[in-house]
Amino acid sequence: MKDKPVSSKQQEVQRIAEVLAKAIAQHRLRPGVRLVEAHIVEIMQANRNHVQAALQRLAMQRIVDIEPNRGATVAQPSAREAREIFAARRAVERAIVEAITPARIAEHQARIEQHMHDERAATASTDRRAIVRELCEFHLLLGEVSGNQVLAGILDNLMVRSSLIVALYQRGDSPPCASHEHQAIIDALRAGDTQAAVGQMIEHLDELEGQLAIEKADAADVNLRQALSGL
Ligand SMILES: [Zn+2]
Incomplete structure (x- = not known):
């Protein structure tokens, strides 16, 4: 029982990350576009912590940039x-x-x-x-x-x-x-x-x-x- 919330959280984070990555891959979200957490929470009917974790995951994959005062944007590879x-x-x-x-x-x-x-x-x-x-x-x-x-x-x-x-x-x-x-x-x-x-x-x-x-x-x-x- 204890493991279940962890794995469903992981699945939810994965779902959000996959949708965002897909939108980026298909040029629906272009490089430099701001990814406003509150908007993603609303549009994807997701939990704020899950959205944050998904953005962090995409940042580790260099698909998203996260800057302390600007928040998340779609990465712009050099x-x-x-x-x-x-x-x-x-x-x-x-x-x-x-x-x-x-x-x-x-x-x-x-x-x-x-x-x-x-x-x-x-x-x-x-x-x-x-x-x-x-x-x-x-x-x-x-x-x-x-x-x-x-x-x-x-x-x-x-x-x-x-x-x-x-x-x-x-x-x-x-x-x-x-x-x-x-x-x-x-x-x-x-x-x-x-x-x-x-x-x-x-x-x-x-x-x-x-x-x-x-x-x-x-x-x-x-x-x-x-x-x-x-x-
Ligand atoms: Zn080809």
């Missing part, structure tokens, strides 16, 4: 952090792809087919949120198909943070992934060509990183430094 997240994704997603055998693809065939169908439907539409959601979902799905829950858990966090980076640094309005590149990765995995699948995944991530205007942010840093030196 250019350096953006590069580090992409480097981490290359390592984690390589390991995920290496863990996926043709047997695992066959086992999850129906879900993969359904996902690729939804992804194509989304990218053919103009629904920006659906596009971002489905393209991100592909990477998470591979994490699940790999069967390695530790890698999948790390990728969950990296994908939310990637979404923040895309919201901050994406050039123009092009979608963050190309759907035919996803299909090529699946085809190589189905054929049992792990090496080709890894190569395609790394190329895909390089492509995504290349679409971001991260160097502009670097340039702004440098100019600020120059502007302030010697004063």
